[in-house]
Amino acid sequence: MIAVIKPNATESQRNNLVEWIRGQGIDVHISDGHDYTVIGLIGDTAKIDMDLIESLDIVDSVKRVTEPFKQCSRKFHPDDTVIDVGGVKLGGGNFALIAGPCSVESREQIIAVAKSVCASGAAFLRGGAFKPRTSPYDFQGLKADGIELLLEAKKETSMPIVTEIMDASHLPLFENVDIIQVGARNMQNIELLKELGKSGKPILLKRGLASTLKELLMSAEYIMAGGNSDIILCERGIRTFETYTRNTLDLSSVPLLHEMTHLPVVIDPSHATGHSKLVEPMALAAAACGADGIMIEVHNDPMKALCDGAQSLTPDQFDRTAKRIMQIRGVL
Ligand code: PEP
Ligand code: MN
Numbered sequence: 001m002i003a004v005i006k007p008n009a010t011e012s013q014r015n016n017l018v019e020w021i022r023g024q025g026i027d028v029h030i031s032d033g034h035d036y037t038v039i040g041l042i043g044d045t046a047k048i049d050m051d052l053i054e055s056l057d058i059v060d061s062v063k064r065v066t067e068p069f070k071q072c073s074r075k076f077h078p079d080d081t082v083i084d085v086g087g088v089k090l091g092g093g094n095f096a097l098i099a100g101p102c103s104v105e106s107r108e109q110i111i112a113v114a115k116s117v118c119a120s121g122a123a124f125l126r127g128g129a130f131k132p133r134t135s136p137y138d139f140q141g142l143k144a145d146g147i148e149l150l151l152e153a154k155k156e157t158s159m160p161i162v163t164e165i166m167d168a169s170h171l172p173l174f175e176n177v178d179i180i181q182v183g184a185r186n187m188q189n190i191e192l193l194k195e196l197g198k199s200g201k202p203i204l205l206k207r208g209l210a211s212t213l214k215e216l217l218m219s220a221e222y223i224m225a226g227g228n229s230d231i232i233l234c235e236r237g238i239r240t241f242e243t244y245t246r247n248t249l250d251l252s253s254v255p256l257l258h259e260m261t262h263l264p265v266v267i268d269p270s271h272a273t274g275h276s277k278l279v280e281p282m283a284l285a286a287a288a289c290g291a292d293g294i295m296i297e298v299h300n301d302p303m304k305a306l307c308d309g310a311q312s313l314t315p316d317q318f319d320r321t322a323k324r325i326m327q328i329r330g331v332l
Helices: 011-023 050-054 107-119 144-157 168-174 190-197 213-225 253-260 269-273 276-288 315-331
Strands: 002-005 027-032 037-042 059-063 083-085 088-090 096-100 124-126 161-165 179-182 203-206 231-235 265-267 293-297
Touching: 002 011, 011 027, 011 037, 050 059, 088 096, 096 107, 096 315, 107 124, 107 144, 107 315, 124 144, 144 161, 144 168, 161 168, 168 190, 179 190, 190 213, 203 213, 213 231, 213 253, 231 253, 253 265, 265 276, 269 276, 269 293, 276 293, 276 315, 293 315
Parallel strands: 096 124, 096 293, 124 161, 161 179, 179 203, 203 231, 231 265, 265 293
Antiparallel strands: 002 037, 002 059, 027 037, 083 088
8 A cells, every 4th residue: 555645744744644554563665756755555454544544634645556355356366266066166167047036935936947947057046035125015035934945946956046144143044055145235234244254155245236346345355254265246236327227237347356356256137137128138248248157037927926027037038048148158
C-alpha cells in the first residue's frame, strides 16, 4: 500500500503518521519527490484501514498495491480450484450444469424435475428449502422437509444437491447436503460465512445484489480464512437502473474473476434476467465467455410454481438449452 502525502504537510504531521503506521506492525519506506512524498507500507497491510489514512488532511491519496484478499487470490494459488463432489467436478476445465426448481414444493415435483434435468445432462440438482423471499407473506420453503425431499431425489438420480442456508443454526440440517448455497442477500452475513468456513462443505457463494467483485472475494476470503477453500462463486445479476430485466447480468465478471481468483465461477441467468425467454441466450453467452458452470431454474409446471415461475424453464426448454450450451462449449 502507498500513501501520497500533500506538499504542505509539516514534518511533524508526517512523522505522526509514520509512527502510527509503525505502531500497526507495518514497516515504512519514505520516498521524497519534488512536490509529493510517498510513504510505502510494507508488510501485511490487509488489516490497515485505507479510508482512515485517506481521510487525513495531509494525505492526497492511498492505493493498494496488493489485494486485500489473499487466500482466494490467483497470486497466492495459481492453479484453478476444482470442486469435487464424489467424482462430480466443477472448475479447472470441468464444466457443470446445476439445474432444478427455485423451491422444493413436493415429492412429485422435485423427483420429476430431478429425473428430467439429469437426463438432459445436469450434474447437480438445485432446489431451495429455505427461501429468502422479499415478502413475509410469500411461500417460505418446506425447510427441513424440503431437504429430505432433495435427498430422496438424490437417491433416485445420484445427483449431488445444492441448497441455500439462511441461518448458521440450521447447519445440522445440511449434514447430507453436498453443496451449501449462500444466497445474494446473505453474501455479507459475516457470522454465517465464518461458520461455513468451519463446515467442511463446498459452498456456492452468490454475489450480492449491489456488491462489487472485490466484496464478493472478501466474502469468499472469510470462508477460506476459516479453513474451507471449496468455494464456487456465482454471478446472478446486480441491481442497476434497468427495469426490463430483474437484474443486470455482469458477464465481464467471468474473465475478471478468473484473473483475480483461482475459484470457479458459475453464472445464474435465471435470477439475472427474471424472464425464461432470456435464460438461454444469456446461458450461451456465459458458456462463450468461459463460465465454469451455469445454474438454471427448471420447473415441471412453471405456471403453477410457488416461486420464480416466470424465469423457470420447462424440462423440454432446459433440454434444448443444455444441448446448445454444450455446442458452444464444443466450439470453444
Ligand atoms: C436462489 O438461487 O434460489 C436465490 C434465491 O437466488 P439469489 O440469492 O441469487 O437471489
Ligand atoms: Mn429463484
